[in-house]
Amino acid sequence: MGKDQFRLSGFLPYRLAVLSERVSHRLSIEYGKIRGLSVAEWRVLVHLSRQGAISVKDIHDCVNLEKSRVSRAVSRLEAAGLVEKVPGETDGRLVEISLTVAGETALSDILPAARAYEDKLCARISRQDMDTFCRVMEQIHSVLDDDPEAKRRSRMDLQRPDIERRSAGSLPSGDPSL
Amino acid sequence: MGKDQFRLSGFLPYRLAVLSERVSHRLSIEYGKIRGLSVAEWRVLVHLSRQGAISVKDIHDCVNLEKSRVSRAVSRLEAAGLVEKVPGETDGRLVEISLTVAGETALSDILPAARAYEDKLCARISRQDMDTFCRVMEQIHSVLDDDPEAKRRSRMDLQRPDIERRSAGSLPSGDPSL
DNA sequence: TGACTTTCGTTGCAATCGCAACGATAAAAG
DNA sequence: CTTTTATCGTTGCGATTGCAACGAAAGTCA
Structure with missing residues (x-):
């Protein structure tokens, strides 16, 4: 009977969704400002700031x-003038997208705010706890990476986040320790 | 200069969004099955399984x-016959929503799959790391709770998840013991 | 009782999303 | 060179979303 009592508030996917949604929503206010x-x-803007001209596929x-x-x-x-789209040069299919000056300006307006809010979110979290947090996310x-039914994740995100100094390793290859 | 080099892959809100989206999407396949x-x-279904008849507002x-x-x-x-909606009794505005038998059946079909997938996600994560993970989420x-511009979070999620036996405490407010 | 305010659920609307299909281009096969 | 296959970006479509506005139904206060 009541033994079951499934608790949504304790369901990991739900908790992730709620937290992520809340953070994203709050941050979108920051962007919108x-x-x-x-x-x-x-x-897209952020990614363009790292790569020069790039295609839709690359961003995707x-x-x-x-x-x-x-x-x-x-x-x-x-349309907002923050980005420029050139019909590709060597390959007619590709589109070369790049930041305009206005785009760079907008980005430099927003980046500090984004960074600041991230810092605010993490302010009370110890270095060690954050390392663990990131490791668990990994x-x-x-x-999901091993699950053929799950969406693939982007290339960039697979590279070492390099935010956490050491740790990081520990892939399904076997290293237990738990 | 290159000094800036903002890394989207290391941006916490982004990482949360990607992970959450990936988990949700994979899980929605499980529901859809x-x-x-x-x-x-x-x-809604899950919440109804805990409360008898309840209003839209309550679910919200x-x-x-x-x-x-x-x-x-x-x-x-x-419309799918999983839920019944009665036009309220004492209060004409409220709507009393409750599970039908078919709804309970559907739920008991899905719950094990949901639980199983959650377990799969957490299988390699130690108890201690999971505690830390949840604590960081909190x-x-x-x-966000202290930020007036952030969305309020639902009542239910504020209650102690009580899934993690001890730990948990250590909130800024100070109230320990739970 | 009657006028004002609040609460509840629904709906109109514009915006966005994911998916699939499409035309265009390039690469591979023959 | 020609045909077939694969890649790239866009768009049409149906569905969903958030937001605000709405009407209906309490609640409030005089």
């Missing part, structure tokens, strides 16, 4: 956004 | 879903 940027647009592969979502985000950014990811 | 349930419908308050989202989810569930939440 500067410009009317959506999350997708923000991700790197920031966990659907092809069409990237395409539309880029269109909006172009472990959950690795389960 | 049994019935064509969306996340919202799943949350408890499972982090917009009022309208709950309303529509309930409508779909009603700390992030508490920053």
